[in-house]
Amino acid sequence: MNAYLTSLIGITRRESLRFLSQKGRFFSALVRPLLWLVIFAAGFRAALGLSIEPPYQTYITYEIYIVPGLCGMIQLFNGMQSSFSLVYDREMGSMRLLLTSPLPRWWLLFSKLLAGTVISIIQVYVFLAIAALFDIRFSLAGYVAAFPALLLSGLMLGAFGLLISSRIKQLENFAGVMNFVIFPMFFLSTALYPLWKMAEASPLLRDLCAYSPLTHAVELIRFALYTQFNPDAFVWLVALTALFMAGAVAGYDPERSAILRRAG
């Protein structure tokens, strides 16, 4: 078998086994968005019934609005968790084993990224199935159309996680990342509130939301769930994925690391 494929399968298998053996991680990944959906959204049920923006064709309740955002949230946290495991691997030494592979570093990182994305997509579909039990449903075509959108958004958010993890030396620093990167990114996006609602609060907040990477991911997923294509979000996602991936590859470059070590 092709060495590239072997390494991809191997890394995916390892990620899957790690995910399946960490039952707590699976349930916490589901409980987090479900808490938002069932408790937070219930309190705001009537909050958003008064403006129609694409892809919606009619007034919607808040819980319907936030479902694509919560899909993005699952992928954001999964992307971070996946890259968090890289930091862990680096500390524990198991990364060295992976890096003994003769394959290029970018391919190993991409395999890791793809494996994490696949896992995030499984989580999202389980979440969507549970949301359906709460009567938040999409057409079959919507569920199918969401797959490529989730793939791209998962890659982008995973690449973002890789980029961040490449800059982190120790596990302890990850708490800071959660506070200063993940949460601002989540709240400054259209995951929880539409742009027009943000604009009512502050034009600056609206602009920050409009350019947030998570916004583009959420909007691509949102449109796809209604079998519509959002070209702006797509272009942004492709560009951001390439940018973050390039940054991550540079960050994990062995020569650069060696130089840094020597300098340190």
Place this chain on the structure above:
Amino acid sequence: MTRHIVVGLGLLLAASVTSAGSAWAGGGEVWVSNEKDDTVSVIDVDTLEVTRTIEVGERPRGITFSNDHSILYLCASDSDAVQVIDPDSGKILHNLPSGEDPEQFILHPDNRHLYIANEDDAITTVVDVETRKVISQIDVGVEPEGMAVSPDGKIVITTSETTNMAHWIDTVSQKIFANTLVDQRPRHAEFTGDGKELWVSTEIGGTISVFDVASRAEKAKIRFEITGIHPDRIQPVGFKMTDDERYVFVALGPANQVAVVDRETYQPIDYIQVGRRAWHMAFTGDQKLLFVTNGVSGDVTVIDVESQKPVKTIKVGRFPWGATWRPGK
């Protein structure tokens, strides 16, 4: 393990896939009176788009077709007239005398007599649409509005907003033979298809009273409760019943919701998000779609009756009030 997850996921998704958005074959048009625009918007049921906007008299509100759908009757409240419109050409054929400020009316099953609520005069006016003459004026309570006729045509109901009553009118003698108290500000009344029950919505009371027609005794009172919406904003106004006797859809005014009431248990079973100030509604002939007017947001929300989900909201004129359906050609 992975295979089990995938199979389980597939089954769960397959079981939950919605049927909303399925094709409806009702066709025809829904006509909507726009209270502040002095217009009527015509919505094509197949495309769910406004195809015509027709200028009419001042403050159009009550709107209904003749039994064969060849004539449209429209209460032009501030023009103090009921206008008779040719729906094909959109031309106003003539005005009927209606008494002052006609708000709502009901066409008798004989297709000849219109019973009109004159809000400012506390009168129900009976007009013969063929001779174009007023044949009777019946004193009722203050600010009459809701109008209903029993399926056998023997009883007409007028509800009066300020007196808080349903007035029972004998269509032979053209006299009130009974009055029943309801909650504050009754807005709309309907008989069930079998004529055994009368339902009256009360806007301020926030209820629907259900009366047994034979005894005129109240047999049920329906109340509504929506999480996150203050009870004062839940104001039942227009409502419609499905012919299969299963559901009643109730517009809840500034709650911006339509309630679905189970006819058997008299309990609301679901709420559907619509636009601002849901007011009146009309089914298509096959009752697959329900068109709800949203006064403040100036649009009409289309509800898929089977799935009880909103499918589209269509912009119309300012303050859409009433709606009525006619079949396509």
